[in-house]
Amino acid sequence: APAFAEKFGLGRPALPEEVAAWNVDVAPDGTGLPAGSGSVEDGEWLFSENCAVCHGEFAEGVDNWPKLAGGDDTLDHDDPLKTVGSYWPYLSTVWDYVHRSMPFGGAQTLEPDEVYAIVAYILYSNYIVEDDFVLSNENFLDVVMPNADGFIIDDRAETEYPQFSQQPCMTDCKESVQITMRAAVLDVTPEEVTENEAEAAAELKAAADAQDT
């Protein structure tokens, strides 16, 4: 039993400064949030400086980089657009993730007040707050995320396992079989490039380049 488990006396006590340096996660109830605040106005400037090159000036996303705003009411569509505004259930996650892991390639460079400001701007970009909003550790839990109630705990045990645990058919299971979709028609698989193919491609490209000029 765990209560009587043997101890080995390995490791050493963690110092408070060490725990403070690494223990920076923020839970949905606000546990872990440092004191501080930041405005939409400051956030707009900080976002433009640190984030917009990938995520767009309005958090709408550049190229294939993640969109942080938009997609309201698309979750039951064919191609749902999942953003902070349309999908994320908790504001704590936005604060925690931006603080710890963004900007991409320059993580852990933002001070708490800067993170509050950037998060405030992301909320504004999603029309969740007004442009004069100031986010702080005091009013953090007042913000209501649109998709807060959009998640259920894994229910496969009820919705899938009973029906997928029946004796399977072994013989004469169906009358006919038709091919309904083919990957080769879509043709998006990377080719296996052999030396000959690479040479041939290079020759073709050289010929095409010659024609262009």
Add this chain to the structure above:
Amino acid sequence: MTDQSRPATTRRGFLKAGLATGGAIAAGSAARAAQEPDPLITEVQPWAQGLGEGVDAVPYGLPIEYEADVVRRNVPWLTADVISSINFTPIHALDGTITPQGCAFERHHSGAIELRKEDYRLMINGLVDQPLIFTYEDLERFPRVNHTYFLECAANTGMEWAGAQLNGAQFTHGMIHNMEYSGVPLRTLLEEAGVKTEGKWVYVEGADASSNGRSIPLDKAMDDVLVAFKANGEALRKEHGYPVRLVVPGWEGNMWIKWLRRIEVTDQAIESREETSKYTDTLADGTSRKWTWVMDAKSVITSPSPQSPIKHGPGPLVITGLAWSGRGAIDRVDVTIDGGKNWQTARLAQPGQDKAISRFYLEIDWDGSEMLLQSRAIDSTGYVQPTKAQLRDVRGLNSIYHNNCIQTWWVKAGGEAENVEIS
């Protein structure tokens, strides 16, 4: 390349030549009724005369050059960049169950970092009697265990939800590897710190910039989770979390935190980015499942497959593949060659192991006609791997993760194979 011993054609070149002349069949029969003596036998070959490499030529070897196609591949259009991205294990070319580490798939969120053992620290904090810091050397002094488990990315086969997209088992099913891990039970480390009674979860995170933090219920953490530092006998590869990673048997690969640096005992789930924005599974009505940790029973035929076509013509054919389940051991795998009208039970190379990959074989006498190949795994709970239609009926098309559907390969009369969906 002037080495005379090198085969005259590449694998693909051979296939093309064979198909062009209908020679796949001819090649098979030629071997049976040779008209001319085979010079590979009648003439002394250089390797039978001269000398090979000395034992000091290669202190740590790589595969022979003729296996150069057995490598990780990526699909550039899948992700915005190659740092937070994925590549694929060449399962179409492997056999047995152990994945060679050098071609075992990678998934990073801020790249594969370099972390020396000397710089490595592991912290246990939160709801414990004594927060602790371990060095790498400390970890090697705890009682150790060995276990083989599969790691499957939650997104494996995810591109196939909407239809047949990528043409090859490597791309459709290659976000997986199976290794023998050596390490310390997480339970041992938690007991060293002393978990308080309010502790219900552990939050685990890596040393990389993405951190990849995930919440794991304490029951699982105390059950079979490992803090591993060796895989397949040697240190973890850099890209697989060197020097220490978490092993979370049967559960989605995202939770197998690499470069593990901190374990925090909490009274609630942190609901981090990787368990809210990502690794949640949206259903047809727009609600989403969260905490879908277990990877359900799944299988795939690795050969024949689009990257491993039949080149030998009719006659004896080995159909082989992989099966696995996060809920237990593989009990049985059925194979159909007619698109599911009739099934035969395949042969497991070894009895199924808990939450590890099983290898299956079905030897048939191929008559050269086209086939619709499928495999269907059954695990020790009695769960039978479902079809894609069955999964879509429950989940719709937008789940992204946890696609464990039955895969179909259309083997054509010439032996080429294609990823298809069938009715």
